[in-house]
Amino acid sequence: MLYREAGQFKTNYASDLAVFPILQDRMGIAAILLVAFVAVPYFGNDFLLQAIMIPFLIFSLATIGLNLLTGYTGLLSLGTGAFMGVGAYACYKLETLFPGVNIIVWIVTAGFASAAVGVLFGLPSLRIKGFYLAIATLAAQFFLQWCFVRIPWLFNYNTSGAIEVGTHTLFGIPITGPNATSTTRYLIALSIVVVMTWFASNLVHGRIGRMWMAVRDMDIAAELMGIRLLPTKLLAFAVSSFYCGVAGAMLVFLWYGGAEADVFSINQSFFILFMVIVGGLGSLLGSFLGAAFIFILPIFLRYVPPHVGMSIFPATVEHITFMITGGLIIFFLIVEPHGLARLWQTAKQKLRVWPFPY
Amino acid sequence: MRMKALIIAAAIGTVAGSAFVATASAEDTIYVPLFTYRTGPFAVSGIPIANGMHDYLEMLNQRDGGIGGVKLAIEECETGYDTKKGVECYETVKDKKPVMINPYSTGITLQIIPKASVDKIPVLSMAYGLSASANGTYFPWIFNAPATYWDGASVFVRYIAQKEGGVDKLKGKKIGLVHLDAPYGKEPIPVLEALAKDYGFELVLYPVPAAEMLNQSSLWLNVRRDKPDWIYMQGFGAMNPTAVKEAAKIGYPMDHLIGVWWAGNEADGVGAEGKGYQSLSFTNIGTNFPVIQDIMKHVVSKGKTQTTKDEVGLNFYNRAVYNAILIAEGIRNAQKLTGKKVVTGEDVRRGLETINLTEARLKEIGASDFAPITRVTCEDHNGHNDAFLVQWDGAKWNKASENIKPITDKVIPLADAAAKDYAEKNAGWPKRTEACDKSS
Numbered sequence: 001m002l003y004r005e006a007g008q009f010k011t012n013y014a015s016d017l018a019v020f021p022i023l024q025d026r027m028g029i030a031a032i033l034l035v036a037f038v039a040v041p042y043f044g045n046d047f048l049l050q051a052i053m054i055p056f057l058i059f060s061l062a063t064i065g066l067n068l069l070t071g072y073t074g075l076l077s078l079g080t081g082a083f084m085g086v087g088a089y090a091c092y093k094l095e096t097l098f099p100g101v102n103i104i105v106w107i108v109t110a111g112f113a114s115a116a117v118g119v120l121f122g123l124p125s126l127r128i129k130g131f132y133l134a135i136a137t138l139a140a141q142f143f144l145q146w147c148f149v150r151i152p153w154l155f156n157y158n159t160s161g162a163i164e165v166g167t168h169t170l171f172g173i174p175i176t177g178p179n180a181t182s183t184t185r186y187l188i189a190l191s192i193v194v195v196m197t198w199f200a201s202n203l204v205h206g207r208i209g210r211m212w213m214a215v216r217d218m219d220i221a222a223e224l225m226g227i228r229l230l231p232t233k234l235l236a237f238a239v240s241s242f243y244c245g246v247a248g249a250m251l252v253f254l255w256y257g258g259a260e261a262d263v264f265s266i267n268q269s270f271f272i273l274f275m276v277i278v279g280g281l282g283s284l285l286g287s288f289l290g291a292a293f294i295f296i297l298p299i300f301l302r303y304v305p306p307h308v309g310m311s312i313f314p315a316t317v318e319h320i321t322f323m324i325t326g327g328l329i330i331f332f333l334i335v336e337p338h339g340l341a342r343l344w345q346t347a348k349q350k351l352r353v354w355p356f357p358y
Numbered sequence: 359m360r361m362k363a364l365i366i367a368a369a370i371g372t373v374a375g376s377a378f379v380a381t382a383s384a385e386d387t388i389y390v391p392l393f394t395y396r397t398g399p400f401a402v403s404g405i406p407i408a409n410g411m412h413d414y415l416e417m418l419n420q421r422d423g424g425i426g427g428v429k430l431a432i433e434e435c436e437t438g439y440d441t442k443k444g445v446e447c448y449e450t451v452k453d454k455k456p457v458m459i460n461p462y463s464t465g466i467t468l469q470i471i472p473k474a475s476v477d478k479i480p481v482l483s484m485a486y487g488l489s490a491s492a493n494g495t496y497f498p499w500i501f502n503a504p505a506t507y508w509d510g511a512s513v514f515v516r517y518i519a520q521k522e523g524g525v526d527k528l529k530g531k532k533i534g535l536v537h538l539d540a541p542y543g544k545e546p547i548p549v550l551e552a553l554a555k556d557y558g559f560e561l562v563l564y565p566v567p568a569a570e571m572l573n574q575s576s577l578w579l580n581v582r583r584d585k586p587d588w589i590y591m592q593g594f595g596a597m598n599p600t601a602v603k604e605a606a607k608i609g610y611p612m613d614h615l616i617g618v619w620w621a622g623n624e625a626d627g628v629g630a631e632g633k634g635y636q637s638l639s640f641t642n643i644g645t646n647f648p649v650i651q652d653i654m655k656h657v658v659s660k661g662k663t664q665t666t667k668d669e670v671g672l673n674f675y676n677r678a679v680y681n682a683i684l685i686a687e688g689i690r691n692a693q694k695l696t697g698k699k700v701v702t703g704e705d706v707r708r709g710l711e712t713i714n715l716t717e718a719r720l721k722e723i724g725a726s727d728f729a730p731i732t733r734v735t736c737e738d739h740n741g742h743n744d745a746f747l748v749q750w751d752g753a754k755w756n757k758a759s760e761n762i763k764p765i766t767d768k769v770i771p772l773a774d775a776a777a778k779d780y781a782e783k784n785a786g787w788p789k790r791t792e793a794c795d796k797s798s
Binding site for chain 1: 396435438446453473475544567787
């Protein structure tokens with residue numbers, strides 16, 4: 001009833017090609033941004049910001065990164081955790097070598113280091129596909145994680161082998177380290193994620209995104225149409241790793257405030273891959289939904305029993321959470337194998353014709 | 359489907375909303391959160407630790423009505439030994455005004471160290487965490503009594519020197535370090551390297567990647583080739599029993615394999631195969647102590663815990679009881695110093711800094727000969743206390759040596775230098791502004 005496009009006329013090509021052609025969608029996005037930028041930092045407490053929103057944003061960004069590669073270009077990667085690690089360690093090295101430069105610059109620049117490494121490990125993608133490529137990226141995962149542990153230069157010869165984040169400021173306000181409030185760190189993470197999501201949206205809706213999707217759908221056909229496979233695939237690896245690298249740098253600098261190599265283990269890669277699959281392959285919205293589902297849902301489940309007055313032992317809650325989350329993943333994948341994003345699309349379609357479905 | 363989805367969404371939304379309504383903690387309790395890991399790959403070690411800490415504090419609640427007449431609100435937060443979940447736990451408990459944090463994971467401790475001074479919550483990482491945080495001048499909010507990993511490694515060196523017949527006999531010996539390839543496992547390397555230089559022994563490193571914990575055969579082939587005279591093991595979880603089994607398989611003399619105190623779980627002995635394997639310890643084993651008897655009487659036999667009878671008195675259980683004794687002493691001292699009944703994190707920081715567990719005091723709390731004499735000062739948040747060895751007889755641990763002093767004249771300067779280095783690397787590390795109290 002409320003959600004329909006009757007009366008909204010498109011008078012030029014630009015408005016016809018818009019990412020959000022319907023007014024209600026644009027209003028919805030504006031409302032979400034308003035809530036995210038104003039309401040959440042204003043009303044949210046430390047727990048909401050530090051334990052839920054900041055990691056959610058960071059994982060969303062990493063999921064977008066992997067989605068560009070796996071969802072849009074059809075190249076399966078298991079090296080996400082390691083690419084995030086490259087971003088984190090690159091940011092740490094840059095930050096300690098050139099402490100005068102603003103940390104936000106380094107967080108974004110770290111993505112380029114990750115992109116370069118991504119291109120290197122993307123090279124086999126021209127010859128191998130599918131599961132075989134997944135194994136090649138698995139090699140990247142193990143090799144890079146080995147580097148994080150064994151190359152002491154990367155963590156500045158720290159005896160504990162961990163990287164630690166000092167205090168950095170922006171306009172005199174601390175934005176990293178223990179003195180930075182969760183609100184400032186949240187706003188910075190949010191700004192980076194919003195800008196990069198907008199950029200990704202433009203990428204996938206433009207020429208490059210279409211090239212990626214053509215390669216995904218059938219690479220021989222794409223080649224026959226004049227798309228050069230190697231540069232296209234490598235570009236996908238570069239952009240994907242860039243996003244993952246920035247997410248990794250944010251993970252350490254805006255969330256953890258220090259990390260050991262173990263953070264970027266194969267588990268992290270799987271974690272992000274699950275977010276992509278549950279959220280929906282080839283959808284930016286799905287990246288956010290997937291990250292919310294995999295990361296936030298267990299946290300909520302953990303806090304249900306104490307809040308309805310049940311006193312269940314925390315370890316038991318942990319086991320139950322595992323089971324419920326697993327069950328819900330299976331449930332959603334059965335109901336909608338194309339992920340949560342597809343579910344949202346279906347809901348939208350039904351809303352448009354409601355209350356007179358045909 | 360849409361309807362269903364909406365209902366689910368609404369349910370989740372409601373729960374979400376209610377989750378953020380801050381729960382006001384009762385005024386007349388002291389909130390002590392315990393970070394535990396009863397799930398995950400390290401649960402074998404985590405369960406006795408969680409039980410021991412819980413049971414002692416619960417015993418105080420049952421027997422004495424808490425500390426100084428104030429009940430302790432004990433709450434466990436499950437970390438699964440995962441740093442992510444640990445940080446989440448920290449944020450969860452932070453708003454409820456905890457008097458201290460017991461992270462029980464070196465990884466989580468490293469994350470919390472910079473936050474402690476900002477949030478005014480002391481961190482007690484008992485014999486784990488960052489060795490350098492023993493320095494109270496740089497780390498006023500962090501406590502890691504009774505001994506650091508560096509003390510542990512130096513106790514090992516002093517012990518083998520005794521066995522070899524003097525420090526000068528160590529010259530030319532080959533000493534292996536089998537360690538987990540993670541910050542925790544790498545902790546003893548700097549001190550062993552320094553001692554190797556001074557005493558002229560050769561240090562050979564055998565790192566075990568976390569992913570390869572259960573597959574160490576190639577490493578032990580190297581051990582067989584190198585034939586180190588002694589091996590020190592800084593391992594955790596499934597790595598230890600695997601190493602002990604492999605050592606037995608290659609016929610390595612078991613009493614020459616010595617684990618750090620966290621390599622001394624009952625499961626690490628692996629039955630008859632591991633007979634002779636030794637591990638460091640600073641708390642005694644068994645139930646023959648008044649404090650343990652009290653726990654049996656007031657908590658275990660009343661069913662106020664998950665602990666079963668045969669778990670009481672095991673190595674990690676008793677060590678966790680000692681950890682809880684430190685918690686209680688910190689709170690008790692804080693009450694004494696401030697005259698308040700319900701103390702805050704800031705008070706307890708002062709309380710921890712004045713911990714002085716003398717022989718007489720240990721006797722009072724029923725822990726003489728159970729726990730080490732522990733003294734914490736403003737400058738020294740550790741004590742660098744003695745440790746001894748326990749030996750696996752195929753079924754249980756037995757005390758196997760007298761108390762051995764760590765080589766403090768080597769360890770403390772190293773720790774101080776590392777603390778200074780840490781503060782320098784973390785630009786803007788706060789200078790200590792907290793005043794110093796007289797020891798009680």
